Amino acid sequence: MITRLHIENFKSLEDFHLPSEPGATLAPLTVLVGLNGSGKSTLLQALDFIGQLVSGKVNAWLAAREWQPSDLQTAWKRNKQTILISVTWLDKDHGPIEWEARYNLQQEKCTYESVRLPEIGKKLMIFEGQVLKIANSNFELKTAISGATILFEGSVLSVLTLADVHPALASLKNGLLGLKSLELLSPHLMRKRAKSANDIGSGGEKLSAFLSSLNSDDLSGLSRQLRAFYPHLESLTVKSLKAGWKNLVLKEDYSPSSEFGASHVNDGLLRVVGILAQAYAKHSVVLFDEIENGVNQQIVGQLMDFLLELSSERQVLITTHSPLILNFLPDDKAREGVIFLYKNKRGATEAKRFFDLTRVTWKMDGLGPGEAFVDTDLTALSAELADKDGGEA
Numbered sequence: 001m002i003t004r005l006h007i008e009n010f011k012s013l014e015d016f017h018l019p020s021e022p023g024a025t026l027a028p029l030t031v032l033v034g035l036n037g038s039g040k041s042t043l044l045q046a047l048d049f050i051g052q053l054v055s056g057k058v059n060a061w062l063a064a065r066e067w068q069p070s071d072l073q074t075a076w077k078r079n080k081q082t083i084l085i086s087v088t089w090l091d092k093d094h095g096p097i098e099w100e101a102r103y104n105l106q107q108e109k110c111t112y113e114s115v116r117l118p119e120i121g122k123k124l125m126i127f128e129g130q131v132l133k134i135a136n137s138n139f140e141l142k143t144a145i146s147g148a149t150i151l152f153e154g155s156v157l158s159v160l161t162l163a164d165v166h167p168a169l170a171s172l173k174n175g176l177l178g179l180k181s182l183e184l185l186s187p188h189l190m191r192k193r194a195k196s197a198n199d200i201g202s203g204g205e206k207l208s209a210f211l212s213s214l215n216s217d218d219l220s221g222l223s224r225q226l227r228a229f230y231p232h233l234e235s236l237t238v239k240s241l242k243a244g245w246k247n248l249v250l251k252e253d254y255s256p257s258s259e260f261g262a263s264h265v266n267d268g269l270l271r272v273v274g275i276l277a278q279a280y281a282k283h284s285v286v287l288f289d290e291i292e293n294g295v296n297q298q299i300v301g302q303l304m305d306f307l308l309e310l311s312s313e314r315q316v317l318i319t320t321h322s323p324l325i326l327n328f329l330p331d332d333k334a335r336e337g338v339i340f341l342y343k344n345k346r347g348a349t350e351a352k353r354f355f356d357l358t359r360v361t362w363k364m365d366g367l368g369p370g371e372a373f374v375d376t377d378l379t380a381l382s383a384e385l386a387d388k389d390g391g392e393a
């Protein structure tokens with residue numbers, strides 16, 4: 001899992017540390033809160049960008065969003081051509097692994113990268129100019145490529161074959177490839193028919209194909225989980241159409257029972273299916289924007305139980321405006337996982353652990369996390385933190 005992140009010159013993340021507290025690490029379940037425009041979606045986009053660097057598909061990612069590379073720059077730093085990234089990936093066998101990269105916006109690739117194990121001070125990879133050195137399992141750094149132009153977009157990790165590299169380097173690459181952002185999850189896209197997929201797609205557009213790729217036990221497991229949310233659901237199945245297309249079919253058990261095609265399935269159910277499906281996709285880090293969107297308050301508790309369980313197997317980052325979501329977090333998870341984003345005087349995003357703020361922490365004695373959240377004036381808190389220039393409030 002990602003335990004620390006530092007990013008410079010990515011939209012409002014001018015010089016951004018997560019967590020901001022030195023030495024602190026991210027929890028398995030991170031909940032980002034903050035005012036509109038504070039940078040919650042931007043942070044998910046930055047993490048998604050990191051996944052795309054490692055898969056070497058940055059240009060397609062930009063095109064899908066109709067963005068130019070220059071849109072990624074911090075607005076008031078237009079002359080700075082590099083996005084700096086530092087990610088600490090915690091590997092269960094090797095401990096923390098630190099990847100540093102400088103992405104050049106004109107060349108559309110990283111021009112410098114290094115990977116090291118900070119705990120033992122060893123380098124696993126260094127890439128500078130056209131020289132790539134990677135370590136084998138004995139930590140011997142050897143020149144893998146030199147002189148010739150290496151063709152890649154994003155990170156040189158994208159062209160690294162995992163045989164013969166140090167296993168920690170392989171773990172880092174696999175882990176970051178497993179970043180999955182569902183920040184564009186949309187019921188409209190989830191109703192689409194699809195052909196083949198190994199996940200549901202960034203907006204959910206491949207949901208039907210992904211569900212059809214599940215074995216029957218997993219699909220009935222998913223239907224069972226979904227029934228806990230929607231008791232009238234009889235089954236969610238996938239129908240094969242001509243030329244390999246797949247389409248969702250929903251059955252409800254009202255009497256008489258009825259069957260509906262994808263275009264008539266309700267929005268909330270589709271979003272919940274998209275979220276539950278993540279238990280069956282093998283992503284290492286899953287990101288959901290505004291998790292409460294479209295779901296009614298009766299099922300928020302079940303949704304949070306699911307996310308807490310999901311976070312025991314993989315890292316989960318969500319954004320929310322909903323106090324109800326926070327109220328379903330146990331106090332200890334709320335203290336370690338809820339991060340408040342606000343903008344400093346320059347308009348750059350900053351982060352603080354919400355329940356550690358002096359203005360908030362005492363409220364936890366008598367109130368649940370959601371109640372303490374509602375009881376806090378976020379506008380005043382943001383202004384106060386901005387005044388103190390990242391200081392304590």
Ligand SMILES: Nc1ncnc2c1ncn2[C@@H]1O[C@H](COP(=O)(O)OP(=O)(O)OP(=O)(O)O)[C@@H](O)[C@H]1O
Nearest residue numbers: 011012035036037038039040041042071073074075
């Ligand atoms: N290139 C950029 N440089 C600096 N700041 C930017 C840049 N692009 C966007 N922003 C700022 O980031 C804000 C958008 O932030 P974002 O969408 O992450 O907010 P959010 O916390 O998700 O808000 P909401 O709760 O409304 O979804 C914009 O309103 C703008 O102020």
Ligand SMILES: [Mg+2]
Nearest residue numbers: 040041042289
């Ligand atoms: Mg947003």
